[in-house]
Amino acid sequence: MNYSFWEKKFIQTPMDLTIIGSGIVGLSAAISIKEKQPWLTVKILERGSLPYGASTKNAGFSCFGSVSEILDDIQQIGEEQTMEIVKMRYQGLKILKSRVQPQQMEYQHHGGTELFRKSDNILKEQCINSIVYCNELMHSHLDISNCYSLVKNRKLTAYDTDAIYNASEGIINPVAMMNALSRKAADLGISVVYGINITEVDRQNKVIKTDQHLIIEYKRLIVCTNGFTAALFPELEVVPARNQVLITEKLDNNPLDSGYHMDKGYVYFRNYEGRILLGGGRNLDHSGELTDQFGHTALIQEYLKKILEELYPGASSKIYHWWSGILGIGPSKYPICKWVDEDIIAGVRLGGMGVAIGSYLGEMLACEVIK
Numbered sequence: 052m053n054y055s056f057w058e059k060k061f062i063q064t065p066m067d068l069t070i071i072g073s074g075i076v077g078l079s080a081a082i083s084i085k086e087k088q089p090w091l092t093v094k095i096l097e098r099g100s101l102p103y104g105a106s107t108k109n110a111g112f113s114c115f116g117s118v119s120e121i122l123d124d125i126q127q128i129g130e131e132q133t134m135e136i137v138k139m140r141y142q143g144l145k146i147l148k149s150r151v152q153p154q155q156m157e158y159q160h161h162g163g164t165e166l167f168r169k170s171d172n173i174l175k176e177q178c179i180n181s182i183v184y185c186n187e188l189m190h191s192h193l194d195i196s197n198c199y200s201l202v203k204n205r206k207l208t209a210y211d212t213d214a215i216y217n218a219s220e221g222i223i224n225p226v227a228m229m230n231a232l233s234r235k236a237a238d239l240g241i242s243v244v245y246g247i248n249i250t251e252v253d254r255q256n257k258v259i260k261t262d263q264h265l266i267i268e269y270k271r272l273i274v275c276t277n278g279f280t281a282a283l284f285p286e287l288e289v290v291p292a293r294n295q296v297l298i299t300e301k302l303d304n305n306p307l308d309s310g311y312h313m314d315k316g317y318v319y320f321r322n323y324e325g326r327i328l329l330g331g332g333r334n335l336d337h338s339g340e341l342t343d344q345f346g347h348t349a350l351i352q353e354y355l356k357k358i359l360e361e362l363y364p365g366a367s368s369k370i371y372h373w374w375s376g377i378l379g380i381g382p383s384k385y386p387i388c389k390w391v392d393e394d395i396i397a398g399v400r401l402g403g404m405g406v407a408i409g410s411y412l413g414e415m416l417a418c419e420v421i422k
């Protein structure tokens with residue numbers, strides 16, 4: 052890269068806070084910091100020409116958990132921890148909505164529907180029998196009444212007629228959301244520098260190095276690199292997980308009228324302007340999808356095409372575009388908000404509901420760095 056003197060000076064001038072990664076967490080952390088202490092200087096360094104991870108590539112579900120996911124988490128980590136994470140997601144959505152107007156992120160409050168396969172009778176019965184219990188949890192922790200209800204699925208006939216509806220969920224356009232957050236960041240005086248791929252953090256000399264041989268001093272560093280964290284901080288317990296997604300052309304009489312989840316959240320689909328967006332299926336090849344490489348596999352593409360045909364016969368010949376995104380997962384669904392050095396903090400491991408939890412994690416990071 053042929054940087055001018057002016058560009059080098061701009062990129063290399065040390066700021067009070069330097070953030071790596073301009074996804075929802077990096078932007079939210081920067082905004083939270085400036086809202087609390089506007090005099091601090093904050094710069095975000097991003098390797099892509101757009102954010103290049105998950106925040107502009109996701110499915111746009113503004114969700115905090117289906118009944119099967121909640122039950123699954125309770126089984127693994129207990130009720131208290133599960134509800135702590137659900138609360139973070141719910142609070143995160145509140146923060147996001149306070150910053151971005153519904154029309155700015157194309158928010159549609161259509162709710163979310165959990166569908167069951169006809170062969171999933173045991174899971175279905177378990178979920179239906181737990182609706183009252185989950186509603187009590189949501190009421191006592193989130194103050195939402197009658198969050199989940201049993202509804203009839205009559206349109207998507209390949210699936211069970213019993214489904215569970217969450218009236219508190221919605222769908223957004225993730226790029227519109229990120230553009231609105233970027234504008235807010237710019238208004239607060241936060242600079243985002245794109246095309247800066249950081250290859251090393253030299254903690255001893257308090258500098259970061261880039262693949263273009265730039266050396267950038269930092270005072271305090273906030274690491275928001277989610278699924279790509281291992282390259283810089285291998286000691287953090289976060290691994291990449293790829294999600295493959297398709298979108299069709301506009302379809303006549305598209306049967307989808309809300310966000311839909313299936314297979315404990317591993318498969319998700321929704322309507323976008325008459326198109327079907329469908330993604331997931333990572334559970335088909337758990338280890339193969341633990342990668343930070345964008346791309347597709349025939350196994351998952353064929354699987355998603357099969358589901359697409361079940362949703363709308365003939366739609367697999369009307370696929371308009373495929374893409375993938377990388378999220379960060381680990382042994383716990385808890386996001387990591389942790390000091391890795393006295394002046395470096397990481398906010399990573401967002402899992403599959405980062406639209407929800409991202410703004411909350413940004414707020415947590417801000418509270419840590421300015422306390």
Ligand SMILES: Cc1cc2nc3c(=O)[nH]c(=O)nc-3n(C[C@H](O)[C@H](O)[C@H](O)COP(=O)(O)OP(=O)(O)OC[C@H]3O[C@@H](n4cnc5c(N)ncnc54)[C@H](O)[C@@H]3O)c2cc1C
Nearest residue numbers: 072074075076103104105106109110112249376404405406
């Ligand atoms: C296909 C898909 C669908 C999803 N659907 C949903 C959904 O519907 N609802 C939901 O809530 N969540 C969803 N998620 C999850 C959600 O998108 C993520 O949890 C969230 O976006 C993570 O935000 P982040 O800021 O932590 O990470 P990211 O958005 O990945 O941002 C990290 C940034 O760091 C940058 N970076 C990394 N390494 C470096 C480096 N060395 N130097 C400079 N920059 C670097 C990357 O380029 C990237 O822009 C989905 C994820 C995927 C992949």
